[in-house]
Amino acid sequence: MPATLAHSSYLYKSTAPPSLLRKRAAEPKANQNSDQPKFPKGVCSIRKQSKNSNTCEVQNYALKQALREHVESGCMEDALWVFEKMNHLDTYYWNVMIRGLTDNGLFREAIDFYHRMQSEAVRADNFTYPFVIKACGGLSSLAEGQKVHGKLFKVGLDSDVYVGNALCAVYAKLGCIEYAERVFEEMPVKDMVSWNSMIGGYVSVGDGWSSLVCLKEMQVLGMKPDRFSTIGALNACAIECFLQTGKEIHCQVLKCMLELDIMVQTSLIDMYHKCGRVDYSERLFHEISTRNVVVWNAMIHGYTLNARPFESLSCLQKMQHADKLNPDAITMINLLPSCTQVGALLEGKSVHGYAVRRGFLPHIILETALIDLYGACGRMKSAERIFGQLAEKNLISWNSMISAYVQSGQNKDALELFWDLLSKHLEPDAITISSIIPAYSEVASLGERKQMHGYISKLEHNSNTFISNATAYMYAKCGNLETAQEIFDRMISRDVSSWNTIIMAYAIHGFGTKSIDLFSKMRDEGIQPNESTFVSLLTACSVSGMVNEGWKYFNSMKLDSGIDPGIEHYGCMIDLLGRKGNLDQAKIFIEEMPLVPTARIWGSLLTASRNNRNIELAELAAERILALEHDNTGCYVLLSNMYAEAGRWEDVERIKSLMRQRGLEKTVGCSFVETNCRLYRFINQDRSHVETNTIYSVLDLILRKIGEDKYVHSITKFRPLDLKRKRASSAASHSVRLAICFGLISTKLRSPVVVRKNTRICDDCHIAAKKISEMTKREIVVGDSKVFHHFIDGSCSCGDYW
Numbered sequence: 001m002p003a004t005l006a007h008s009s010y011l012y013k014s015t016a017p018p019s020l021l022r023k024r025a026a027e028p029k030a031n032q033n034s035d036q037p038k039f040p041k042g043v044c045s046i047r048k049q050s051k052n053s054n055t056c057e058v059q060n061y062a063l064k065q066a067l068r069e070h071v072e073s074g075c076m077e078d079a080l081w082v083f084e085k086m087n088h089l090d091t092y093y094w095n096v097m098i099r100g101l102t103d104n105g106l107f108r109e110a111i112d113f114y115h116r117m118q119s120e121a122v123r124a125d126n127f128t129y130p131f132v133i134k135a136c137g138g139l140s141s142l143a144e145g146q147k148v149h150g151k152l153f154k155v156g157l158d159s160d161v162y163v164g165n166a167l168c169a170v171y172a173k174l175g176c177i178e179y180a181e182r183v184f185e186e187m188p189v190k191d192m193v194s195w196n197s198m199i200g201g202y203v204s205v206g207d208g209w210s211s212l213v214c215l216k217e218m219q220v221l222g223m224k225p226d227r228f229s230t231i232g233a234l235n236a237c238a239i240e241c242f243l244q245t246g247k248e249i250h251c252q253v254l255k256c257m258l259e260l261d262i263m264v265q266t267s268l269i270d271m272y273h274k275c276g277r278v279d280y281s282e283r284l285f286h287e288i289s290t291r292n293v294v295v296w297n298a299m300i301h302g303y304t305l306n307a308r309p310f311e312s313l314s315c316l317q318k319m320q321h322a323d324k325l326n327p328d329a330i331t332m333i334n335l336l337p338s339c340t341q342v343g344a345l346l347e348g349k350s351v352h353g354y355a356v357r358r359g360f361l362p363h364i365i366l367e368t369a370l371i372d373l374y375g376a377c378g379r380m381k382s383a384e385r386i387f388g389q390l391a392e393k394n395l396i397s398w399n400s401m402i403s404a405y406v407q408s409g410q411n412k413d414a415l416e417l418f419w420d421l422l423s424k425h426l427e428p429d430a431i432t433i434s435s436i437i438p439a440y441s442e443v444a445s446l447g448e449r450k451q452m453h454g455y456i457s458k459l460e461h462n463s464n465t466f467i468s469n470a471t472a473y474m475y476a477k478c479g480n481l482e483t484a485q486e487i488f489d490r491m492i493s494r495d496v497s498s499w500n501t502i503i504m505a506y507a508i509h510g511f512g513t514k515s516i517d518l519f520s521k522m523r524d525e526g527i528q529p530n531e532s533t534f535v536s537l538l539t540a541c542s543v544s545g546m547v548n549e550g551w552k553y554f555n556s557m558k559l560d561s562g563i564d565p566g567i568e569h570y571g572c573m574i575d576l577l578g579r580k581g582n583l584d585q586a587k588i589f590i591e592e593m594p595l596v597p598t599a600r601i602w603g604s605l606l607t608a609s610r611n612n613r614n615i616e617l618a619e620l621a622a623e624r625i626l627a628l629e630h631d632n633t634g635c636y637v638l639l640s641n642m643y644a645e646a647g648r649w650e651d652v653e654r655i656k657s658l659m660r661q662r663g664l665e666k667t668v669g670c671s672f673v674e675t676n677c678r679l680y681r682f683i684n685q686d687r688s689h690v691e692t693n694t695i696y697s698v699l700d701l702i703l704r705k706i707g708e709d710k711y712v713h714s715i716t717k718f719r720p721l722d723l724k725r726k727r728a729s730s731a732a733s734h735s736v737r738l739a740i741c742f743g744l745i746s747t748k749l750r751s752p753v754v755v756r757k758n759t760r761i762c763d764d765c766h767i768a769a770k771k772i773s774e775m776t777k778r779e780i781v782v783g784d785s786k787v788f789h790h791f792i793d794g795s796c797s798c799g800d801y802w
C-alpha cells in the first residue's frame, strides 16, 4: 500500500455511526468479555416478547429483507433493531450482521456478536470466520485473533482457503509475518487471494524483497498477477528502491492492459517517486485522463520525498483549479512536510486553517505533522498548543514534540518532556531515543548521559544501529571522540548512517584526514555513500581546510555516485572557499549554483565575510538571510560584532534597536564544563560559583602570564569613547575562560579540559585559549555552536577559521 494511502484505515475507522460508538464507550469494562450483547435494554426486551409470539412467515421475510438492506446501506443501528425482532435466525443472518459490523469499523461489536452466536449454539461457518478474523485485525488484537485461530482447528476449518486467506492478511497486518507464513505454508489449496495476501503482507512489514520473491514463486506456478499482486509488487519495489524490477513490472502492466487502472497508475507513480525518478512519475501523471485525489496525493507526497517542496505546494493549487478537486486530510498530511522543509510558515498556516474549516481536526496524524511544521519554524508556542490539545497522544506525537524542542534548542524542555513520557504507559522507540540524544549531548552531564546509555541498553535498543549511531554522535558532540569510536567499533551491524556519523564525528573535531581514511574504509567494505556521507566528508574538508580534497569529492558526487549536490553540499563548498579567502569566488559560486540559495548558504557567506573582515559582503549576506528568516538572532549579533570591531558604534546601535523592535534577544552565551560527573554552567562575568574567588585569581594569573593584560587590540582607530566601550565589552571574563579555568583546577593533570559553549567562541577568547594551551601544556577542547576547537601547544585544530 503506498504511504499516501496508509492513513486511510484511520479515516475509515471514524466513519462508524457516532451514536453506536458512544454506547460502546459508556459500557462498563467488566462486561467486555461477557456473551451478553451490548444493546439498549429496550431492544432486548422486544426480542423476548417476540420470542413467544406467533410471527407469521411473511413478516419474517420482510424483516430479513429489511435487515439486508440496512446492512448494505451501512445503517447498523437499524439493522440491529431488526435483528433483535427476528427469531430462529440461521447462520446466514448472523454472518450478515458480523460482516456489516466489521465493514463499518465496529470491530469490538462484531467479535461480541460472534461470542453471542456461540453461546446461542448457532454454528459459525467458513463465511463467519473471515469477518471475525478481520475484526480482530481491526482491533489490532493478536490475542483475539489467536483465540479464533485455535477454534478453527476444533471446527475443522483450518484448511479452508477463504478462512486461511483472512488469517494470513490479519497476521501480516498485525506485523506477525511468521504466523502468516505458517498459515500460508499449511494451506492445502492456495488461490490468487492467498498469494496476494502474502505479497501485500510482506510489504506491510517493510520486507519488499520477500514480497517480490513471493511474486516470482506465484508466476513460476503459472499464475498471472492481477491488479492486487501488481500493486503489492510495485510497493515492494518502492520499499527496496528496485527501479529495474519496477520497470519490468511496468512492462507487465502494459501487457496485461492494467495501465488504465487508476490504482495501478497511482502505485507506479509512487514507485518511481520512491526510486527517485520524478520524471517518470510526472510523465505517467500527465497521461492520466481523469485524476482523483489519491493520485494527486501520491504526486504531492512524491515531490516532498524528493525534496522538491515548491512543486509539491504548487500541486495543491493545480488540483483545486484544474481538476476541481477538494484536498482531503491525506493531502494536508502529505503537503505539510514540504512546508516544513522550506520553513514555509505562511503556507503551513493556511493548510492548518483549511484543515480546521473542513473539519479534518482532530486528526492525530495531521496534528502531528502540524507540530513538526511549527517546531521547524520555531513557533514553539503553536506546537505546544497543538500538542497540549491532542485528544489522544501516541508515541509519534510525543516524538514530534520532543524533536521540535531539540530543533529549537530548548533542550531542557525536551528532556523534561522525555522524562514525562517515561512516566506514562508509552514505551519510547528508536525514534524517541535518537531524537532525545542530541538534547543529552547539549545539556546533560556525563552522569546523566551514562544513565541514558544504560537505559538504552536495558531497552535492548543497543543492537539497534539507528540508536547506536545517535549514541555515538552524542559522545562525539560532547567532545568524547574515544567513546564514539568505541561504540562504532562494537556495533553489530554498521549501515551507511553509522559511517556517516563517525566520519562527521571526526570532521567536526577537525580531524579531516581521519574522516577521509574512514571514507575509503567504508568504500572498501562495499558500502555505497549517500548524500549525508558527502555532507560529512565535505564538512571534514572544510573544517580541516583541505581544498583540493573538497573539490575532488564535490565533483565526484555526481560522477561516481550519481548524487546531485544539495544545499548542504554547496554550503560546505562556500565554507571551503571562504576559508581560503576567495570571497569573490564564493559569491560567484552562489550566483551560479543551480539551487535557490537558502539561509544556510548565505550564512556560510556571512561567516566567510566575518573571517575575512569584509563588511560590505557581510551586509549583503545578512540582508539575504533576514529576508528569509526575519528573526535570525545570530545574524544580527554577528553583524553587530563586526561593526563593533570596526569601531562603527552607530551601526551597532542601529542593529540593537532593530533587534529590540522585532522583539529579539541576544542568546545568553554560556559555557559548560564537566568535572566529577557534574555539569557546571558559566555565563559572562559569572560570580555565582562557590569557588568564584579561586577561579578569578587563577584567571588573573593566567592572563598576566599570557600577556593579555598588555594585549592591545590591533585596530587603533578608536576614539577615546570607543576605547571605553571596547573595554566595557572586554572578553577578559567571558564564560568560556571561566569554564576553562575551572576545568584546569578541578580535573586531573594532563587530561584535556573539555568545555562546551552554546554560541560561537569570540576571536579574543580563541587567541587566549591557544596561549593557555601552550602555557599550561594542557589540551583544551572547546566545542562551540559550529565546531570543536582542539587547542594544543598554542595552535588550534580549526586553523583559525570557524
Ligand SMILES: [Zn+2]
Pocket (backbone or CB within 6 Å): 731, 734, 736, 761, 762, 763, 764, 765, 766
Ligand atoms: Zn570571548
Ligand SMILES: [Zn+2]
Pocket (backbone or CB within 6 Å): 766, 788, 789, 790, 796, 797, 798, 799, 800, 801, 802
Ligand atoms: Zn579554533
